[in-house]
Amino acid sequence: MIHIRLSRRLLRWSGTVVALLVFLGCCYSLGSRLTPTDATGRPLLLSPSVYRAERYRRSAAEWVSRMEEVDRLLTGLLAQG
DSSP states (O other): OOOOOOOHHHHHHHHHHHHHHHHHHHHHHHHHHHSOBOTTSOBOOOOHHHHHHHHHHHHHHHHHHHHHHHHHHHHHHHHHO
16 A cells, blocks of 8 residues: 655645636636627627627617518518418
């Protein structure tokens, strides 16, 4: 049977390093999910007012696509009747 001796200082230091790496990984993951991106997927650095305008623009684009679908469905219904 093999016995390995490790000092408490080394264990404490190793635990600190592992905890720091996990924390940094979580911060990176959170940042990559919440950072707004452009059409090519590159991150955008926006001021709060520009961010709100960009969010509204994206919402408006979704509304337009939904309205186009509703228009297409209604046109199909009118063509049948």
